[in-house]
Amino acid sequence: MALKTTFTGLALGLSMIAGIAHADNIKIGFNVPLTGFAAADGKSALNGAELAVEQVNSAGGINGHNIELAVYDDQASPKEAVPIAQKLIEKDKVVAGISGSYSGATRASAGIYQEAKIPYVSAFAIHPDITRAGDYIFRTAFVGEVQGRAGAKLIGEMLGKKRVAIITLKNDFGKSLAAGFKEAASKFGIEIVSEYEYSIKDRQFGPIVSKVKSDKPDAIYASGYFFTAGPLVSQLRSAGVDVPIIGQEGYDSQKFIEIAGAASDGIIITTSLDRDSKSAETMAFISAYEKKAGQKTDMVAASAHTAVHVIAAALKNASGMDASALRAAIAATNLPASIGTISFNALGEVQKDVQVQVVKDGNWHHHSVISDADLLAPPNE
Amino acid sequence: MAYEITLMTTIAISILFALSLNFISGFCGQISLGHAAFLGTGAYTSALMTKASIPFLITLPVSALTAGILGFVIGLTSLRVRHDFLAITTMGAGFLFVGIIRQQDFFGGEIGISGIPATGLGRIGFMSLCLALAAAFALFSILIRGSWMGFVFSSIADNEDVTRILGINASAYKLIAFVIGTATAGVAGALYAHHFRFIGPDSFGFVESISVLAMVIVGGIGSVAGIVFSAALLSVMPLLFQFIDDYKLLLYSALLFAMMRFSPDGLAGLCVRTYRKLTGARA
Amino acid sequence: MLYLELLIQGIVQGSIYALIALGLTLVYGLLRILHVAHAALFTLGGYIGVIVTNQSGSLVFAMFVAAILVGLVGMAIYKLAYEPLLNQPPFIALIASIALFIASEELFRIGFGPYGISYASQPLTGHLELFAGFRLKYAEILVIGMSIIILSILAYLSVNTRIGVAWRASVTDPSMARAFGVNIQNVRYMNFFIGSALAAIAGVLVALLNNFVEPTMGSVASYKALAIIVLGGLGNIRGTLLASMLLGVIEAFGTIYIGHLIDRDALAFGFLIIVLMIRPQGLLGVK
Numbered sequence: 010m011a012l013k014t015t016f017t018g019l020a021l022g023l024s025m026i027a028g029i030a031h032a033d034n035i036k037i038g039f040n041v042p043l044t045g046f047a048a049a050d051g052k053s054a055l056n057g058a059e060l061a062v063e064q065v066n067s068a069g070g071i072n073g074h075n076i077e078l079a080v081y082d083d084q085a086s087p088k089e090a091v092p093i094a095q096k097l098i099e100k101d102k103v104v105a106g107i108s109g110s111y112s113g114a115t116r117a118s119a120g121i122y123q124e125a126k127i128p129y130v131s132a133f134a135i136h137p138d139i140t141r142a143g144d145y146i147f148r149t150a151f152v153g154e155v156q157g158r159a160g161a162k163l164i165g166e167m168l169g170k171k172r173v174a175i176i177t178l179k180n181d182f183g184k185s186l187a188a189g190f191k192e193a194a195s196k197f198g199i200e201i202v203s204e205y206e207y208s209i210k211d212r213q214f215g216p217i218v219s220k221v222k223s224d225k226p227d228a229i230y231a232s233g234y235f236f237t238a239g240p241l242v243s244q245l246r247s248a249g250v251d252v253p254i255i256g257q258e259g260y261d262s263q264k265f266i267e268i269a270g271a272a273s274d275g276i277i278i279t280t281s282l283d284r285d286s287k288s289a290e291t292m293a294f295i296s297a298y299e300k301k302a303g304q305k306t307d308m309v310a311a312s313a314h315t316a317v318h319v320i321a322a323a324l325k326n327a328s329g330m331d332a333s334a335l336r337a338a339i340a341a342t343n344l345p346a347s348i349g350t351i352s353f354n355a356l357g358e359v360q361k362d363v364q365v366q367v368v369k370d371g372n373w374h375h376h377s378v379i380s381d382a383d384l385l386a387p388p389n390e
Numbered sequence: 391m392a393y394e395i396t397l398m399t400t401i402a403i404s405i406l407f408a409l410s411l412n413f414i415s416g417f418c419g420q421i422s423l424g425h426a427a428f429l430g431t432g433a434y435t436s437a438l439m440t441k442a443s444i445p446f447l448i449t450l451p452v453s454a455l456t457a458g459i460l461g462f463v464i465g466l467t468s469l470r471v472r473h474d475f476l477a478i479t480t481m482g483a484g485f486l487f488v489g490i491i492r493q494q495d496f497f498g499g500e501i502g503i504s505g506i507p508a509t510g511l512g513r514i515g516f517m518s519l520c521l522a523l524a525a526a527f528a529l530f531s532i533l534i535r536g537s538w539m540g541f542v543f544s545s546i547a548d549n550e551d552v553t554r555i556l557g558i559n560a561s562a563y564k565l566i567a568f569v570i571g572t573a574t575a576g577v578a579g580a581l582y583a584h585h586f587r588f589i590g591p592d593s594f595g596f597v598e599s600i601s602v603l604a605m606v607i608v609g610g611i612g613s614v615a616g617i618v619f620s621a622a623l624l625s626v627m628p629l630l631f632q633f634i635d636d637y638k639l640l641l642y643s644a645l646l647f648a649m650m651r652f653s654p655d656g657l658a659g660l661c662v663r664t665y666r667k668l669t670g671a672r673a
Numbered sequence: 674m675l676y677l678e679l680l681i682q683g684i685v686q687g688s689i690y691a692l693i694a695l696g697l698t699l700v701y702g703l704l705r706i707l708h709v710a711h712a713a714l715f716t717l718g719g720y721i722g723v724i725v726t727n728q729s730g731s732l733v734f735a736m737f738v739a740a741i742l743v744g745l746v747g748m749a750i751y752k753l754a755y756e757p758l759l760n761q762p763p764f765i766a767l768i769a770s771i772a773l774f775i776a777s778e779e780l781f782r783i784g785f786g787p788y789g790i791s792y793a794s795q796p797l798t799g800h801l802e803l804f805a806g807f808r809l810k811y812a813e814i815l816v817i818g819m820s821i822i823i824l825s826i827l828a829y830l831s832v833n834t835r836i837g838v839a840w841r842a843s844v845t846d847p848s849m850a851r852a853f854g855v856n857i858q859n860v861r862y863m864n865f866f867i868g869s870a871l872a873a874i875a876g877v878l879v880a881l882l883n884n885f886v887e888p889t890m891g892s893v894a895s896y897k898a899l900a901i902i903v904l905g906g907l908g909n910i911r912g913t914l915l916a917s918m919l920l921g922v923i924e925a926f927g928t929i930y931i932g933h934l935i936d937r938d939a940l941a942f943g944f945l946i947i948v949l950m951i952r953p954q955g956l957l958g959v960k
Contacts, residue, residue: 044639044779046889048787081632084639087588089628092400095393096629116504117588138504179492179936181500181590205929208936210893212883215682216925223675236789240883247800247810267791268885270798421764467946471953474707474763478903479949481896482942489939596896600771607768636783643776650769651754654761 034077035070037320038097040090040118041109041313047085049236050309053262054109054132055080056302057310061317064297071324078317079103083110087117094118098125104324105129105335107316109309112136112181119146128323128336132316133258133309136181137388140357145336147357149316149348150281153182155387156257157189159279159363159379160230164255165197167365167377168277170228174221175204176214176241178259183232186257190230193384202226212240218248228252234259235307239268246272253277261308266371273368277376281348282311283364285375294347308348315346358387395513396585397626402520403581404625408605408617409527410574415603416612417531417540418567419547420468421477424484425602427464428572430594431457431487432579434497437506437589446509450580457576458569465568469561472550484599491591502590509584520581524618527574531614543567544612608649610658620657674807679925685813685882687921688820692875693894694901694913695824696747696868702844702908703864705763706755707899709770711872712891713777714750718743718873719886720785727793736877740870747869748862774895781888789887797881812881819878823871824914836863844908897938900945906958916956920944 039058042051058078066075079101083090090110097103098121105128108115115134122129123143131139131148140146151159164170173194177187187204194201203224205217218241221229231254233241238260245254246269258280266273283291294314298306323338344351349361363385367376379385411425432453439449464483471479491497498504509516534540542563545553553560583589601624609620631638653660693715700708718739725735754773758766797811831837842850843860851857880886901920905912920941927940935943948956 043636044782046892048782048888049789052787082628082636082638084628087586087590087593088400091586092393092396092626092629095396099391099393113502113588113590113592116502117586120505120587136501136504138501141505179500181502184500204933206932206936207928208938211937212879212885212890213686215685216679216928219675219678219682220929222678236885236887239791240885243795243884244882247798247808249806249808264788268789268883270791270795270884415764421767467950471949474701474705474907475903475949475953475955477707477764477767478899479946482900482946485896485938485942486946489936489942492936492939493934603764604768604771607764611764637779640776640779640783643772643774643779647754647769647772647776650765650772651757654758654765 034075035324036077036079036101036103037317038094038101038103038106039078039080039109040083040093040097040106040114041080042085042111042114043082045084045086047111049264050111050133050234051082051085051109053302053307053310054313057298057306057312057314058107058109058132058317060294060298060301060310061314061321063301065317065321071321076317076321076324083114083118085111085114087113090114090118091121094121098122098127103127104332105320105339107132107313107320108134109313109316110134112139115139116142119143122146126332126336128320128332128339130316130319130339133312135185137185144357145332147319147339147353147359149319149351149359150312151258151363152358152387153185154189154192155385156279156363157186157191158193158384160186160255160257161190161193161197161199162379162381162384163277163279163365164228164230164253165194165199168228168253168255170253171198171200172202172225172227173199174202174224174226174229176217176221176229176231176233177204177206178232178234178237179206179208182259186232207237209234209237211237214241214244218244218250221245222248222250226252229254231256232259235262235265235268239265239273242276243269243272255279258308261366261373263305263307263373266368266373273371275368277365277367279363279379280308280366281361281364282306282308282366283349283375283378284366284373288345288349290345291347311347315348315351318346319344319351354387354389356387356389358389360385360387392513395517397629399517399520399585401622401625402517402524403578403585404605404621405524405618406520406527406581407575407578408602408609408621409524409531409614410571410578411602412606412609412612412614412617413531413534413571413574414567415606416617417535417543417547418564419543420564420567421473421480421603422599423477423481423596423603424464424487424599425480425575426594426596426598427484427487428457428461428575429579429582429598429602430491430589431460432576433583433589433594434491434503434579435576436580437503437583438497440507440509440584441503441505446507446511446580446584450577453576453580454573455576457579458573461568461572461575462565464572465565468568469564481596481599484594484596488591488595491594498590500591502588502593503583504588506583506587506589508587516584520585523577523581528614528618535612535614539563539566604646608646608656610656613656613658616656616658616661678807679929680922681809681813683922683925684918685816685921686924687918688816689875689879690898690901690921691820691824691914691917692871692878694898694905694917695827695910696871697898698902698905698908698910698913699864699868701902702910703847703861704755704759706766707763707770708755709767709895709899710750710754710773710777711868712895712898713774714743714747714869715872715876715879715894716781716886716888716891717746717777718876719880719890720781720790720876721873722877723790723792723880723886726796732796732877732881736874739873739877743873743876744866744870747865747872750869751861751865774891778888778891785888787888789885791884791886792880795881795884812878816878816882819874823874827867836860840864893938897941900941904945904948904955906955909955909957912955912957919956
């Protein structure tokens with residue numbers, strides 16, 4: 010009996026899914042971590058992407074067709090991502106894919122998309138090899154090295170601090186940031202006095218804080234996500250370390266300010282989203298996101314939002330309905346979006362300005378913009 | 391078809407990996423919480439070799455060798471500890487493996503290894519190879535279980551001290567089980583690397599070790615048929631459950647718990663009991 | 674000076690480890706179960722602590738509520754999950770426990786959201802300046818103080834009360850204890866209650882140190898606490914305390930001086946394996 014009920018339920022569930030899909034909608038694949046350790050970023054990414062879909066459709070869609078996301082949870086794992094990419098391409102027949110996921114999953118699916126010659130856009134995964142999978146792969150986020158170089162300019166030139174301690178998150182994100190920072194450091198007269206690494210699972214930084222304090226740096230360049238950076242910044246400040254702390258887009262969430270509390274005041278980061286932007290796209294995104302998600306926006310949501318708009322715009326501009334025409338249209342993108350004006354280089358890496366934000370009175374605000382094209386040039390091959 | 395082929399390949403690799411753990415934990419009773427380290431050893435060995443343009447098929451035996459050597463070393467150290475101490479020691483070995491891989495640029499460090507070349511066998515050819523290897527090892531497992539060696543294994547699993555009193559060199563047999571199991575995991579790792587074509591330290595962590603142990607225990611520890619079935623099922627479960635995205639892992643863990651709570655001898659035990667009930671036979 | 678600070682940081686971390694691992698070793702001593710889901714109770718304690726503090730404004734009250742509620746949940750876990758599995762091989766309970774742990778991480782995420790929660794206004798943010806430039810945060814003092822007080826009370830009770838003696842007897846020899854009229858079932862319930870309550874207190878304290886509770890807060894504790902109780906000699910309470918402190922201090926110094934060679938987890942497990950090779954029964958375990 011119980012077994013029978015289960016089967017009926019299962020059949021019902023399956024028929025419901027089949028019912029949702031509309032034949033004449035244009036489908037865009039979206040792999041995103043909705044369960045497991047990366048679920049927080051996954052949720053933001055999905056909200057941002059869904060918002061973009063709503064905006065595109067209410068503005069008339071693509072030549073009369075609505076767009077629609079085919080969403081699968083990849084748990085941020087390459088193992089899950091590969092069959093999902095296959096399924097999106099083969100079963101859902103998506104015209105393009107977006108990764109709202111982390112580097113491992115994105116790198117693994119990029120290979121599948123490239124093989125099938127379907128365009129794929131990485132919203133915020135920063136692994137350097139993602140775009141190297143081939144000419145159908147694009148990225149709307151900065152590679153880590155670019156942002157690391159921007160951080161060096163910010164500290165060495167704009168803030169004029171020369172003795173810097175680096176605290177690096179030990180994963181592909183933190184490591185590539187540190188590499189970029191160190192590469193550009195000497196150019197801006199920065200002397201790296203010490204360097205520490207921590208694991209993404211760490212929340213207590215007592216030993217590193219004690220050591221940094223004894224190093225007496227002029228500034229600290231610390232990579233991390235809001236859930237590591239929040240505790241880190243708060244612990245540095247309460248131990249009496251009061252030099253400037255510079256972070257990156259991983260901090261870029263209201264949640265960071267909530268966790269670090271008063272200690273977040275004056276923290277400066279390099280990121281993609283300018284909260285005080287006067288651009289129509291960004292302002293519309295920030296207010297619409299708050300309304301949709303019931304909370305303040307973050308960089309991840311903005312990046313996923315931008316990725317959807319990039320594909321939607323390319324669908325409108327493409328010369329034909331085939332994948333190669335769409336690829337060409339994406340490659341030729343020149344689109345004002347929520348994270349700035351987007352264009353891609355030959356490798357498919359985004360070219361845009363770096364926004365510098367600072368925490369003031371419990372909110373992110375405009376600090377400055379870095380638009381040094383040479384310094385910010387992403388890798389070309 | 392590519393999607394179905396990908397699923398079949400994933401299933402075949404999972405079966406091979408789960409059976410390799412079954413050799414150690416199921417036959418010989420040595421519970422390991424760090425088996426993913428050997429999958430990783432094979433994967434890294436093979437990926438680094440094919441990236442250096444060595445043909446894929448040659449890397450298979452080499453992966454088995456490196457994983458087997460590591461297995462021998464861990465097996466030797468594990469001889470000193472038993473039961474729960476052994477479980478935690480193997481778990482520690484798993485963490486050490488990942489910890490070392492993370493720090494070495496040679497292994498790609500945190501960035502991992504991407505752009506692993508195709509095998510040259512084609513999708514279907516590669517799937518057939520994976521299926522054939524899984525089937526061959528399943529057969530080998532069944533043969534061993536019926537042999538003298540299988541008998542010694544199960545007596546070690548039942549009571550190691552008694553086995554020793556009978557004059558059997560239990561340590562040597564444990565080592566043999568360890569080496570065969572880990573070398574096979576190494577082969578599974580080589581297949582894994584060329585199936586997903588991206589590997590990083592997080593692919594071979596504690597979570598992977600736990601999920602393979604879950605496959606073995608849900609199947610019914612020691613039962614080859616049960617494990618083949620459970621490895622197939624559990625490896626594609628996240629994909630089958632995609633329609634309940636948000637509750638997927640919750641459902642997975644609830645099923646796993648229910649299995650342990652109501653049928654601790656796994657699917658194999660469940661089938662046997664159901665069969666007896668249906669035929670009215672008494673045990 | 675730096676060494677002293679690192680030592681203090683190690684002791685703070687060690688105290689947290691001790692509070693978590695003690696519950697685990699109590700369970701192991703009595704039931705021979707590796708209770709991975711214990712780490713979920715630590716997280717649950719953190720959530721209850723933050724939520725109740727935010728609602729009531731009192732950290733002390735929140736800690737009290739967390740300890741009682743989580744203690745009861747611990748008893749329920751024993752009754753519903755472990756008791757029926759006592760006659761099975763130990764790895765069955767281990768897998769069941771891991772399943773429970775994954776399920777609870779998912780429940781935290783679904784129930785409290787994936788982003789985690791923080792105190793509305795973080796309590797005890799001040800610090801004591803012992804001498805120039807040497808600070809001890811109130812929260813850190815609380816962590817060390819709570820561990821010392823709680824563990825001393827437990828040590829006293831286990832030696833000087835009837836129930837304490839009954840408990841020790843049940844650990845040493847369950848059948849003998851039963852013959853002497855000890856109600857083993859009650860001892861087990863008490864065991865789970867106390868162990869879980871300690872984990873909850875650790876959860877509230879960690880939430881205080883980090884001002885953050887998230888669904889995966891227990892993931893490190895889930896395996897590291899296992900390493901600690903094995904290091905101490907399974908089921909050995911003094912060994913567990915020693916191992917907790919040692920690991921806290923080793924990690925504090927290791928992070929700074931060999932952190933670029935080997936990460937924190939690998940450091941802990943490397944140490945564990947070395948100890949087990951020399952003493953397979955753990956630091957203070959008996960063969």
